[in-house]
Each structure stands twice: as structure tokens, then as C-alpha cells.
Amino acid sequence: MxxxxxxxxxxxxxxxxxxxxxxxxxxxxxxxxxxxxxxPPTALLLSSLGACTAITVRMYARRKGIALDGVTVTLRHSTEHDASITATHIVCELALEGNLSHEEKLRLMEIAEACPVHKLLTGPIEIKNIMIGK
CATH class of the missing domain: 2.20.25 (N-terminal domain of TfIIb)
Structure with a gap:
């Protein structure tokens, strides 16, 4: 990348x-x-997750011949502050369009969690800031 x-x-x-x-x-x-x-940056982060989710679901459906006509992903987040920790909650709602069976919808929802950005955000992550120059 x-x-x-x-x-x-x-x-x-x-x-x-x-x-x-x-x-x-x-x-x-x-x-x-x-x-x-x-x-704002938080919306860009959510849009990255939403775009990746939509693309991943569409790619899977295309490869498996699932009649997915479209997908709409709506995201929102909230933050809870505690004395010792800040917890962020992201809700990702998927509207799957097309002539889909219940089983196909369930499988596409599982696949949505396999998108690379979802994995990045839910897996262990380390961010290191490095100063460049003097």
C-alpha cells in the first residue's frame, strides 16, 4: 500500500x-x-470501514454468484468515558438489496466482518509517532 x-x-x-x-x-x-x-477525521474513519465493508460484501457475492444488487452501510459511533478507560462503540448497519435467501443474508453479514479495515480496527494495533527533521 x-x-x-x-x-x-x-x-x-x-x-x-x-x-x-x-x-x-x-x-x-x-x-x-x-x-x-x-x-471530520472520525467520519473519514467510519467511511473507510463502511467502504471496505461494502466492497468486501460485493466481492464475495460476485465470486459466489449471489444475487446482491447493492449494499448500503450506515455507521455511527459513540464513546463512553470511564475513570480508567475510554470505550468506543461502532454500529455498522447493512441493508442488503437483491433476491437473497435468509442464509445468503446471514453469510454476507459474516463476510462483512472479514473486511480488512474491520480486522485492522478490531485486532491488536500499535500506532507509533516518529518525529522527522529537527
Whole structure:
């Protein structure tokens, strides 16, 4: 996978995101001090999970000849703060369209959890910040 480059792109918090020839932006909502010119980072994270889920389900259905006409993924998250831990909950609702049996729907729901972003978010993860330059 190619590097993703993220850099400041305006005041107060607009941020440019670049990967290969692709470019998109993030910002914070006005209530958080941003200009609300682009989705906030949390929405981009949820959109990554939703896109990966939809793609994974569609790929599986195509390979198995399942008559999936489309999939819509709706995501939301909430955070619970405790004295010792912060727990994040993500709800991922899938609307599966097409002439599908109950068994096919259940299998596609199982496959949704096999998407790479789902695995990344639910597996052990380590993030290391490294300062570059002086």
C-alpha cells in the first residue's frame, strides 16, 4: 500500500490528504473550532470501514454468484468515558438489496466482518509517532 500524506491546508484545521494521484480533505466542524469545509477525521474513519465493508460484501457475492444488487452501510459511533478507560462503540448497519435467501443474508453479514479495515480496527494495533527533521 502506498503512503498516505496528510498536511495542513488552511486555517484553522483544514487538512489535505494525498495518496498517489488522489486528494481529499478533512476539517473540524464549527462547534469544534474548524471551518466545516470537509468531513471530520472520525467520519473519514467510519467511511473507510463502511467502504471496505461494502466492497468486501460485493466481492464475495460476485465470486459466489449471489444475487446482491447493492449494499448500503450506515455507521455511527459513540464513546463512553470511564475513570480508567475510554470505550468506543461502532454500529455498522447493512441493508442488503437483491433476491437473497435468509442464509445468503446471514453469510454476507459474516463476510462483512472479514473486511480488512474491520480486522485492522478490531485486532491488536500499535500506532507509533516518529518525529522527522529537527
Amino acid at each position: 502506498q503512503d498516505v500524506i496528510v498536511k495542513s491546508a488552511g486555517e484553522p484545521y483544514r487538512t489535505e490528504i494525498i495518496m498517489d494521484e488522489h486528494q481529499w480533505f478533512a476539517d473540524e466542524p464549527k462547534m469544534a473550532g474548524g471551518a466545516d469545509t470537509a468531513p
